Amino acid sequence: MSDSELDAAFFVRWMVAAAASVEREAGRLTELDSAIGDADHGNNMQRGFAAVVKALEADAPTAPGAVLTSAGRQLISTVGGASGPLYGTLLRRSGKTLGDAARVTRQELRAGLRAGVNAVAQLGGAAPGDKTMLDALVPAVAALETSFEAAAEAAEEGALATVPMLARKGRASYLGERSIGHQDPGATSSALLFAALAEVAA
Amino acid sequence: MTEGGQGSGPVxxxxxxxxGPVAASVAEMAAGLAGGGATAPVAAAGGTPDGGLGTSAELIGAAARKVDRGAGVAILADLGSAVLTVKAMVAEGDELPAGARLVDAPFVEGAVAAVVTASAGADLDAVAAAAGEAYGYRKE
Known part of the structure; x- marks a missing residue:
């Protein structure tokens, strides 16, 4: 798959791979979330991405942007936790930024995702270092300039880097110092999303 | 406080x-405290469709359509995903009736203030302002 030829089918494969990854890792996500959250992240993400795949199977859009917009809408509707509107906003804003082009380049995808990540930061009022999904997303989008593989690695490193952080957003922030020493579930699922992207691009 | 600024009916x-029970009970209490006579329409959108804890865009959208009388809809939310889901729905633009907006207010006190003012015929701005003012009521 050439970087300059990312079509709607590629984006559908990305969402399908992300759903499979979330399904595989649901237990781990919920375990991480039971340490500092409300122990529903795995189930919520599983339900959300299952709905994404179902919607894409029923009506697969012909433009990359429309695939992401559809996925984002499904996540907002079905997840049931804060990750729904956050991931939904990420994908929907990215999709809207890509517009209706039939093919996009990796750099165009990067620009779209950057707009999505900015929208997530605005919606949640968080910044890198707050122990949130942004700690994986922000470095991943930056590294996407180099390659899909680099983006996946940066996301994984970003998720691991949340372990010593003090949570400043969401339910985990009520725990104060006790949030230190646990990997953030949202940053972990963000890393899965970029791992799935690298997987389908390989 | 204007009569029917954006439409004919109440906000x-x-x-x-x-x-679910929290949303339903607060709705019941706010309507009860709004007193006799015609009260503004209030709908609860609590929990997930299967009765669990969480937030449902589906329930929120249905509730907003149910209370929409053309004068706008004031949406109050409690925590985290409830607030984020409403914000994301408002940004989406087509899942909520025109004139629906998230009101920044404490949940219980704001709900009472919103229902009382909406029942008195206030427009959406006045309802939102009254609900937000509930933040200023100190308890000690």
Missing amino acids: GIVLVSHS
């Missing part, structure tokens, strides 16, 4: 909580 109120 509708939607209460979004992580818990």
Whole structure:
């Protein structure tokens, strides 16, 4: 798959791979979330991405942007936790930024995702270092300039880097110092999303 | 406080909580405290469709359509995903009736203030302002 030829089918494969990854890792996500959250992240993400795949199977859009917009809408509707509107906003804003082009380049995808990540930061009022999904997303989008593989690695490193952080957003922030020493579930699922992207691009 | 600024009917109120019983009870209490006579339409959107704790865009959208009388809908939310889901829905633009907006207010006190003012015929701005003012009521 050439970087300059990312079509709607590629984006559908990305969402399908992300759903499979979330399904595989649901237990781990919920375990991480039971340490500092409300122990529903795995189930919520599983339900959300299952709905994404179902919607894409029923009506697969012909433009990359429309695939992401559809996925984002499904996540907002079905997840049931804060990750729904956050991931939904990420994908929907990215999709809207890509517009209706039939093919996009990796750099165009990067620009779209950057707009999505900015929208997530605005919606949640968080910044890198707050122990949130942004700690994986922000470095991943930056590294996407180099390659899909680099983006996946940066996301994984970003998720691991949340372990010593003090949570400043969401339910985990009520725990104060006790949030230190646990990997953030949202940053972990963000890393899965970029791992799935690298997987389908390989 | 103007009569029917954006439409003919009263402003509708939607209460979004992580818990179905919390949303329903606050709605009931706010309508009860609004007193006799015609009260503004209030709908609860609590928990998930299967009765669990969480937030449902589906329930929120249905509740907003139910109370929409053309004068706008004030949506109050309790925590985290409830607030974020409403914000994301408002940004989407087509899942909520025109004139629906998230009101920044404490959930219980704001709900009472919103229902009382909406029942008195206030427009959406006045309802939102009254609900937000509930933040200023100190308890000690």
